[in-house]
Amino acid sequence: MPTLKINGRRVTVDADATILDAVRAAGVEVPTLCHFDGLEPWGGCRLCVVDMSQAGWEDDWFKVVTACNHPVDEGMTVVTDSERIIETRRVVLDLLLARCPEAPLIQELARDYGIEETSYTPNPEPDDCILCGLCTRVCDHIGVSAISSADRGWGREIAPPFHKPPPDCIGCLACAEICPTDCIPYETSNIRRTIWGKEFEMLRDPKTGEAVITKEQAEHFAERSGVPITYFETSDTSKRRQMASTFQKLQVVK
Amino acid sequence: MAEIPRSDLSVAEEILGGYPAEEPALIQILQDVHRAYNYLPCDVLERVAEALDVPLAKVFSVSTFYKSFSLEPQGDTIVKVCTGTACHIRGAGLLVEELERQLGVGPGETTEDLSFTIKTVNCVGACAMAPVMIVADKYWGSAKPTRVKKYLAKGGDDEN
Numbered sequence: 001m002p003t004l005k006i007n008g009r010r011v012t013v014d015a016d017a018t019i020l021d022a023v024r025a026a027g028v029e030v031p032t033l034c035h036f037d038g039l040e041p042w043g044g045c046r047l048c049v050v051d052m053s054q055a056g057w058e059d060d061w062f063k064v065v066t067a068c069n070h071p072v073d074e075g076m077t078v079v080t081d082s083e084r085i086i087e088t089r090r091v092v093l094d095l096l097l098a099r100c101p102e103a104p105l106i107q108e109l110a111r112d113y114g115i116e117e118t119s120y121t122p123n124p125e126p127d128d129c130i131l132c133g134l135c136t137r138v139c140d141h142i143g144v145s146a147i148s149s150a151d152r153g154w155g156r157e158i159a160p161p162f163h164k165p166p167p168d169c170i171g172c173l174a175c176a177e178i179c180p181t182d183c184i185p186y187e188t189s190n191i192r193r194t195i196w197g198k199e200f201e202m203l204r205d206p207k208t209g210e211a212v213i214t215k216e217q218a219e220h221f222a223e224r225s226g227v228p229i230t231y232f233e234t235s236d237t238s239k240r241r242q243m244a245s246t247f248q249k250l251q252v253v254k
Numbered sequence: 255m256a257e258i259p260r261s262d263l264s265v266a267e268e269i270l271g272g273y274p275a276e277e278p279a280l281i282q283i284l285q286d287v288h289r290a291y292n293y294l295p296c297d298v299l300e301r302v303a304e305a306l307d308v309p310l311a312k313v314f315s316v317s318t319f320y321k322s323f324s325l326e327p328q329g330d331t332i333v334k335v336c337t338g339t340a341c342h343i344r345g346a347g348l349l350v351e352e353l354e355r356q357l358g359v360g361p362g363e364t365t366e367d368l369s370f371t372i373k374t375v376n377c378v379g380a381c382a383m384a385p386v387m388i389v390a391d392k393y394w395g396s397a398k399p400t401r402v403k404k405y406l407a408k409g410g411d412d413e414n
Contacts, residue, residue: 136311145311148314150314150315151318151319161310161311
């Protein structure tokens with residue numbers, strides 16, 4: 001188990017940990033936008049940059065690395081708040097604020113780094129999408145891959161194939177839930193759900209009538225897990241009731 | 255609304271038959287499809303995704319990433335105007351304007367009869383001949399707006 005020095009404080013972490021894990025274990029805060037525990041680190045937003053020095057390097061040798069996807073090593077030294085790191089994050093946030101001048105999360109983070117207004121020309125067509133790729137990555141992760149990034153350069157965007165309702169989408173809302181700036185619109189009710197222009201019918205609990213899940217999502221989960229589809233259409237209330245009645249039938253054996 | 259005509263998938267099937275049905279073959283297949291259909295038709299992309307077992311979203315992502323792929327039908331003759339620094343200084347803008355007058359469409363657009371597509375490109379590596387205009391595969395150096403009509407008429411025919 002490697003031991004590292006984070007801002008002068010020693011921490012010991014698992015060998016397969018990343019610098020971000022170690023930094024968090026040391027109780028130090030590093031901002032992230034494209035990171036989500038459970039998804040493969042991506043290093044796309046560049047906000048989690050830190051200064052890192054390996055064992056055996058000269059004392060003043062430091063390299064700027066993204067903490068989220070850099071593995072730890074014995075004797076590593078990490079500094080999360082050096083002048084150039086703060087400056088790097090400031091530039092990233094300044095650029096993000098130019099792209100998304102109206103996104104509250106970006107405004108807040110920028111303010112933390114002393115930026116009230118972007119020094120670049122703000123996007124004339126404000127967009128809250130920061131292209132962090134969390135939505136497409138979570139969609140890939142659950143084995144659906146209904147959306148992807150399209151085009152490139154300044155025209156890059158997240159889109160379903162051919163900008164039409166995605167045939168593969170199961171309406172699970174994972175993309176909308178994971179989006180750090182909440183910029184994926186959707187509508188959901190007890191009967192219907194709409195996301196990416198595709199309409200879904202909700203499966204309702206046969207006993208309580210509550211809408212739990214879309215038909216497509218239940219089928220996808222049932223197929224992947226081997227659990228019968230009826231499990232997924234049962235609402236939490238129904239499950240609790242079932243459990244209560246099961247317990248009622250149990251007799252205490254003395 | 256007019257119904258979108260379905261593409262002839264037999265050409266696509268033939269292309270697919272020449273490659274292993276695996277994701278790494280995707281770009282080569284797309285290049286062949288582009289050559290055969292002169293663009294990437296939606297229904298062909300759906301077939302490619304299905305055949306390679308690659309999500310359609312990924313195929314769409316790759317198709318839109320590369321400038322050499324077009325999702326819209328293109329003209330039989332592609333007219334490219336270099337708008338790199340040297341060409342820009344020596345009047346590439348005037349060439350584009352003249353093309354727009356002659357063909358009635360702008361950069362990135364295709365004439366209604368599908369005969370020409372105008373594209374602007376960043377540098378074709380022939381700065382000494384600036385401004386450069388390319389009609390099909392024929393390079394015209396020191397191109398002049400007054401001669402645009404002639405360049406188009408002669409097309410990419412090497413004899414001229």
